[in-house]
Amino acid sequence: QVQLVQSGAEVQQPGASVEVSCKTSGYTFTAYSMHWVRQAPGQGLEWMGWINPNRGNTNYAQEFQGRVTMTRDRSINTFYMKLSGLRSDDTAIYYCATLYCGPTTCFDNWGQGTLVTVSS
Amino acid sequence: QSVLTQPPSASGTPGRRVTISCSGSSSNIGTNTVNWYQQLPGAAPKLLFYNNNQRPSGVPDRFSGSKSGTSASLAISGLQSEDEADYYCAAWDDSLNAYVFGTGTNVTVL
Numbered sequence: 001q002v003q004l005v006q007s008g009a010e011v012q013q014p015g016a017s018v019e020v021s022c023k024t025s026g027y028t029f030t031a032y033s034m035h036w037v038r039q040a041p042g043q044g045l046e047w048m049g050w051i052n053p054n055r056g057n058t059n060y061a062q063e064f065q066g067r068v069t070m071t072r073d074r075s076i077n078t079f080y081m082k083l084s085g086l087r088s089d090d091t092a093i094y095y096c097a098t099l100y101c102g103p104t105t106c107f108d109n110w111g112q113g114t115l116v117t118v119s120s
Numbered sequence: 121q122s123v124l125t126q127p128p129s130a131s132g133t134p135g136r137r138v139t140i141s142c143s144g145s146s147s148n149i150g151t152n153t154v155n156w157y158q159q160l161p162g163a164a165p166k167l168l169f170y171n172n173n174q175r176p177s178g179v180p181d182r183f184s185g186s187k188s189g190t191s192a193s194l195a196i197s198g199l200q201s202e203d204e205a206d207y208y209c210a211a212w213d214d215s216l217n218a219y220v221f222g223t224g225t226n227v228t229v230l
Contacts, residue, residue: 035219037165044122044224045157045165045208061218099219101155101170108155108176110164 002026004096004111011117017084020114022096029077030054032107035099036070036081038092039113046092050099051079086118123148124209124222131228132199140225142192142209148220152212154192156185157221159206168207169194201229 007021022034036048049060051070058070069082079096093113100107125143132138142154154172157165167176169185172192184195192211196203209222 037221045159045210045221047219047221050219059217062216095164097165101153101167103171104174106167106170106176108167108170110166113164 002107002109004098004109006094006096006111006114009115009117011119012086013120014086014088014118016086016118017082018086018116019080019082020094020096020116022079022081022111024077024079027107029074032098032100034070034072034079035097036068037095037097039095040089040092043092048081048094053079083116086116088118090116091118092116122223123213123216123220124211126207126209126222126225128223129226129228131230133230134199134201136199138196138199138227140194140196140207140209140227142194142222144190144192144209144211144220146190147215148190148211148213149187149192150190151214154185154187155210156192156194157208157210159208161205165208196227199229203227204229 003025005023010018012018030053033050033052035050038046051058053072067085071080095113096111098109130138156169158168159165172187173185182198186193207225213220
């Protein structure tokens with residue numbers, strides 16, 4: 001079955017960087033782009049961007065441009081999201097998700113989420 | 121802040137019908153299809169509807185989705201306690217070149 005397994009919780013200081021990984025299995029790694037979505041405590045969902053696993057090209061939400069870097073390693077079927085210049089309001093659960101829907105079917109799968117806490 | 125607006129909460133007694141609205145604009149709902157997600161407490165979101173009104177396998181037909189112009193709606197008929205969750209609409213926004221989520225609606229079964 002399809003699985004997206006994310007790395008464990010992180011605690012980082014303000015100004016630091018964090019990298020979250022998302023290891024995929026159960027489907028062809030290069031078939032679907034990977035999106036990243038975050039959710040601050042008690043808040044809604046916020047889309048951060050996506051990466052194409054074939055060419056590695058990315059599309060970042062304007063809010064995160066300059067601070068986020070999404071990469072992938074095709075040899076181990078794993079995606080990465082790095083967020084730099086962390087602030088307290090970056091404290092959130094970060095999800096990887098495939099979010100693909102075509103005319104008649106969807107490939108919509110989510111990781112379990114990674115809690116990132118930004119605190120001094 | 122989100123460009124798709126939903127009511128913050130909705131509620132109903134078991135067996136009743138609840139409707140959640142999602143208001144957008146011409147650059148998102150007006151042009152592209154709408155997806156709906158259900159998020160149970162402590163869990164990742166789960167796709168409930170795609171392409172405005174198509175249900176993935178396993179989603180009960182008590183749930184229905186629709187779209188008209190720049191707005192969309194999710195209806196839950198025969199409300200059950202297990203439907204207590206947060207619900208989010210989502211759509212691609214051509215102006216922002218981004219996938220945008222609604223503000224979210226918390227559904228409570230009284």
